[in-house]
Amino acid sequence: xxxxxxxxxxxxxxxxxxxxxxxxxxxxxxxxxxxxxxxxxxxxxxxxxxxxxxxxxxxxxxxxxxxxxxxxxxxxxxxxxxxxxxxxxxxxxxxxxxxxxxxxxxxxxxxxxxxxxxxxxxxxxxxxxxxxxxxxxxxxxxxxxxxxxxxxxxxxxxxxxxxxxxxxxxxxxxxxxxxxxxxxxxxxxxxxxxxxxxxxxxxxxxxxxxxxxxxxxxxxxxxxxxxxxxxxxxxxxxxxxxxxxxxxxxxxxxxxxxxxxxxxxxxxxxxxxxxxxxxxxxxxxxxxxxxxxxxxxxxxxxxxxxxxxxxxxxxxxxxxxxxxxxxxxxxxxxxxxxxxxxxxxxxxxxxxxxxxxxxxxxxxxxxxxxxxxxxxxxxxxxxxxxxxxxxxxxxxxxxxxxxxxxxxxxxxxxxxxxxxxxxxxxxxxxxxxxxxxxxxxxxxxxxxxxxxxxxxxxxxxxxxxxxxxxxxxxxxxxxxxxxxxxxxxxxxxxxxxxxxxxxxxxxxxxxxxxxxxxxxxxxxxxxxxxxxxxxxxxxxxxxxxxxxxxxxxxxxxxxxxxxxxxxxxx
Numbered sequence: 001x002x003x004x005x006x007x008x009x010x011x012x013x014x015x016x017x018x019x020x021x022x023x024x025x026x027x028x029x030x031x032x033x034x035x036x037x038x039x040x041x042x043x044x045x046x047x048x049x050x051x052x053x054x055x056x057x058x059x060x061x062x063x064x065x066x067x068x069x070x071x072x073x074x075x076x077x078x079x080x081x082x083x084x085x086x087x088x089x090x091x092x093x094x095x096x097x098x099x100x101x102x103x104x105x106x107x108x109x110x111x112x113x114x115x116x117x118x119x120x121x122x123x124x125x126x127x128x129x130x131x132x133x134x135x136x137x138x139x140x141x142x143x144x145x146x147x148x149x150x151x152x153x154x155x156x157x158x159x160x161x162x163x164x165x166x167x168x169x170x171x172x173x174x175x176x177x178x179x180x181x182x183x184x185x186x187x188x189x190x191x192x193x194x195x196x197x198x199x200x201x202x203x204x205x206x207x208x209x210x211x212x213x214x215x216x217x218x219x220x221x222x223x224x225x226x227x228x229x230x231x232x233x234x235x236x237x238x239x240x241x242x243x244x245x246x247x248x249x250x251x252x253x254x255x256x257x258x259x260x261x262x263x264x265x266x267x268x269x270x271x272x273x274x275x276x277x278x279x280x281x282x283x284x285x286x287x288x289x290x291x292x293x294x295x296x297x298x299x300x301x302x303x304x305x306x307x308x309x310x311x312x313x314x315x316x317x318x319x320x321x322x323x324x325x326x327x328x329x330x331x332x333x334x335x336x337x338x339x340x341x342x343x344x345x346x347x348x349x350x351x352x353x354x355x356x357x358x359x360x361x362x363x364x365x366x367x368x369x370x371x372x373x374x375x376x377x378x379x380x381x382x383x384x385x386x387x388x389x390x391x392x393x394x395x396x397x398x399x400x401x402x403x404x405x406x407x408x409x410x411x412x413x414x415x416x417x418x419x420x421x422x423x424x425x426x427x428x429x430x431x432x433x434x435x436x437x438x439x440x441x442x443x444x445x446x447x448x449x450x451x452x453x454x455x456x457x458x459x460x461x462x463x464x465x466x467x468x469x470x471x472x473x474x475x476x477x478x479x480x481x482x483x484x485x486x487x488x489x490x491x492x493x494x495x496x497x498x499x500x501x502x503x504x505x506x507x508x509x510x511x512x513x514x515x516x517x518x519x520x521x522x523x524x525x526x527x528x529x530x531x532x533x534x535x536x537x538x539x540x541x542x543x544x545x546x547x548x549x550x551x552x553x554x555x556x557x558x559x560x561x562x563x564x565x566x567x568x569x570x
Contacts, residue, residue, distance in 0.1 A: 037171035055548030079110030085172035087164035175244035237268035252541030261532030284468030285359030349378035366495035370455030516542030
């Protein structure tokens with residue numbers, strides 16, 4: 001069993017990807033479909049050692065090499081060029097999908113000898129080509145220019161590029177591991193098959209998720225099918241999709257990129273062209289010590305504006321019809337229609353600005369929670385008028401609101417602030433601990449902005465955000481950025497988790513994180529790239545240490561419960 005598993009792993013690592021070739025490669029007309037890049041053995045070993053040092057296990061690199069020596073009966077990876085990258089190239093002519101794996105070698109015969117000792121035999125078939133006998137279908141390998149080229153037919157090797165580096169286009173330098181798919185080269189047959197499957201799912205999804213039938217079923221199915229049609233239209237416009245991972249030892253961070261580009265001249269390409277770093281007046285949400293911060297700044301396209309206005313119009317018609325059908329007096333109907341109209345007018349005017357700017361921040365202390373969010377607005381005075389009329393209507397039925405709500409409580413930096421004090425149920429001890437006997441809510445409005453804050457320190461935190469935003473007015477920011485800090489979250493859990501075990505673990509993890517002051521964030525950042533857009537997920541050094549520590553704990557628990565043996569992970 002061990003030999004079977006080990007052989008499978010070796011073939012997967014050294015020769016994986018070549019099995020995608022389904023038939024003999026045609027002589028010409030091939031287009032790239034999928035490209036896989038791996039930075040190489042030395043880079044892998046360096047990353048493992050770096051992570052091992054972070055996790056307090058500096059010997060993990062030596063342990064890996066020792067395992068390889070043991071697994072190969074003392075031969076190690078003789079014949080492998082450890083300094084060069086690996087690659088897999090999958091191509092298509094529209095009907096077939098020949099694929100070739102590229103493993104860098106210094107001596108193919110030595111590497112084949114290593115594989116022979118692991119039960120993978122080879123036979124010279126002439127012209128420098130060897131047939132490998134594995135537990136699955138045979139593979140063929142040939143050395144050319146320092147590369148062991150691997151596929152499942154000798155004919156595919158004969159027509160394959162001799163050097164994969166040109167096809168990689170620098171992926172091996174930017175990422176430790178990357179996969180690039182050329183969407184535009186997906187054969188029409190595959191596109192049609194995929195579209196058919198998605199459309200069938202669109203018809204069934206509302207029933208599976210909602211259990212609806214009749215008219216509601218038709219409505220849900222229509223919305224689902226429309227969403228699928230829009231998705232397929234956007235996919236048809238795509239050029240390439242790239243997923244790449246790297247460990248940056250110079251900064252102590254690791255990141256995962258998703259990049260998408262569109263074919264020039266398409267509708268999706270025009271939408272991507274609008275994505276850019278922009279000047280915003282809402283940059284003040286990035287407060288020091290926050291557990292969560294986020295900012296966004298986007299320009300809506302004409303199509304997006306039209307779509308949103310269409311939704312507002314549909315909502316307006318439905319809301320007005322509902323009011324007309326209720327048992328209200330003529331005066332009440334007229335007032336309700338006016339309030340609904342004013343509120344949706346504000347929404348429509350805001351959409352027409354074509355701006356989508358805003359942010360969010362959450363502050364976590366062991367015994368307090370505060371959040372603030374906000375963004376751009378049009379016709380703020382009209383919105384305030386609606387709010388004040390709603391307050392007057394509610395006060396007639398509930399006079400006690402006068403004790404809880406303060407309209408125009410104060411004005412700060414041109415923002416009119418309205419407050420609500422919501423009593424917390426005395427029996428909700430955890431809520432009272434975090435928010436106090438009352439939950440303080442603050443609504444801030446100007447003609448061009450709106451803010452909402454809540455929590456134990458709502459007013460002061462909101463003022464911080466407003467002041468910082470005005471001090472940094474016009475600051476350039478990416479289209480979207482969200483940052484989560486692990487240290488305040490761990491401290492909060494340590495103080496408030498109902499389970500003692502969770503408290504102990506969170507306390508320990510918080511102590512670990514404090515050793516990486518200022519390097520404890522997980523961030524998601526969206527930005528423009530030529531012809532498209534990208535999203536990056538990045539983990540800082542402190543989070544990597546945290547993951548390593550959790551891994552140790554999990555492995556120790558498994559070992560204690562009879563789990564697999566082994567040393568602590570990195």
